[in-house]
Amino acid sequence: xxxxxxxxxPVVFRIxxxxxxxxxxxxxxxxxxxxxxxxxxxxIPVWEDKVLLCxxxxxxxxxxxxxxxxxxxxxxxxxQAAMRECYEEATxxxxxxxxxxxxxxxxxxxxxxxxxxxxxxxxxxxxxxxxAVDLYREKDIPWQQLAFRTITHTLEFYFSDRQAGRFxxxxxxxxxxxxxxxx
Amino acid sequence: xxxxxxxxxPVVFRIxxxxxxxxxxxxxxxxxxxxxxxxxxxxIPVWEDKVLLCxxxxxxxxxxxxxxxxxxxxxxxxxQAAMRECYEEATxxxxxxxxxxxxxxxxxxxxxxxxxxxxxxxxxxxxxxxxAVDLYREKDIPWQQLAFRTITHTLEFYFSDRQAGRFxxxxxxxxxxxxxxxx
Numbered sequence: 001x002x003x004x005x006x007x008x009x010p011v012v013f014r015i016x017x018x019x020x021x022x023x024x025x026x027x028x029x030x031x032x033x034x035x036x037x038x039x040x041x042x043x044i045p046v047w048e049d050k051v052l053l054c055x056x057x058x059x060x061x062x063x064x065x066x067x068x069x070x071x072x073x074x075x076x077x078x079x080q081a082a083m084r085e086c087y088e089e090a091t092x093x094x095x096x097x098x099x100x101x102x103x104x105x106x107x108x109x110x111x112x113x114x115x116x117x118x119x120x121x122x123x124x125x126x127x128x129x130x131x132a133v134d135l136y137r138e139k140d141i142p143w144q145q146l147a148f149r150t151i152t153h154t155l156e157f158y159f160s161d162r163q164a165g166r167f168x169x170x171x172x173x174x175x176x177x178x179x180x181x182x183x
Numbered sequence: 184x185x186x187x188x189x190x191x192x193p194v195v196f197r198i199x200x201x202x203x204x205x206x207x208x209x210x211x212x213x214x215x216x217x218x219x220x221x222x223x224x225x226x227i228p229v230w231e232d233k234v235l236l237c238x239x240x241x242x243x244x245x246x247x248x249x250x251x252x253x254x255x256x257x258x259x260x261x262x263q264a265a266m267r268e269c270y271e272e273a274t275x276x277x278x279x280x281x282x283x284x285x286x287x288x289x290x291x292x293x294x295x296x297x298x299x300x301x302x303x304x305x306x307x308x309x310x311x312x313x314x315a316v317d318l319y320r321e322k323d324i325p326w327q328q329l330a331f332r333t334i335t336h337t338l339e340f341y342f343s344d345r346q347a348g349r350f351x352x353x354x355x356x357x358x359x360x361x362x363x364x365x366x
Contacts, residue, residue, distance in 0.1 A: 001189075003186055003188050003189070005188045007186065011188075036256065037255055071217070072294075073204065074219060074289075075292065077289050078287045078294060080289075099285065104260035104261045128201070171281075173260045
């Protein structure tokens, strides 16, 4: 951030009075520009013993596989966001069955919230952000071609819980590793 | 938003190519300014049969009672944010015991995430954003002077679960009601 989005004058980066963290501050109109983490919502669409995965048609991680997920928008609930992303990426309709995995990724200022979901029918197809959409059994999951660590963990949690016969909420903090902008 | 935070030129509000929602777009430097919901994290600090409440020293809802909670910052995890807010508002140290309540508030573009917590000692005091901090038994909770609906619901869920002898994750969507900017 270089300019104030309210008045167009240059901003400075300093600790505002009464605060304890540096912020982008406009000394002309006195607006303080707070910056906060974003929420990524998604789901695990399940059909019989298979889960739906999407092959990414966009960067980052073009060509790798993911669960349908994306940034939550203003004016929607977390569940609406998760269902919207599933429809946008896979034209798939789901019924959500509760929050299943919750990740904090402080190095990229993101929180991932993934729901367990029941795929309602087989009328799915790649959305504009997907190259392909397909159902995978556990033994066929392309573990080495998954796009994000959050997706790998979520699938591991899912198959482990399915084996155990009970599904719990899983929470995990993920920190930076060797790959840039990793999540 | 009126000006581009990257180049300082006026922005327009239109649907970018390949998108389906209007965004603030800079036609000079081509930056698209996405706006997304913010996360409020907090906790229920429990000591024996009492919970810790804070009397707000700031607007909105000056003078009303709340659980310690506030906006999650960049570069922290959800649990770190919940513990930081508890320390800032009540100089209280807690051990978190899992996510307890999760609210979507689409009319104010917020998600509330409240953890169950164990207060570690009685060395608490009002932080700069609190007029008073005190422990309340269920029968003494100032139900008519609570600051936000999220707090009322969370306390209802807590005492109900405590009565039942088991604590579950509670999720709820809250929509606009008669009060301005209600959460």
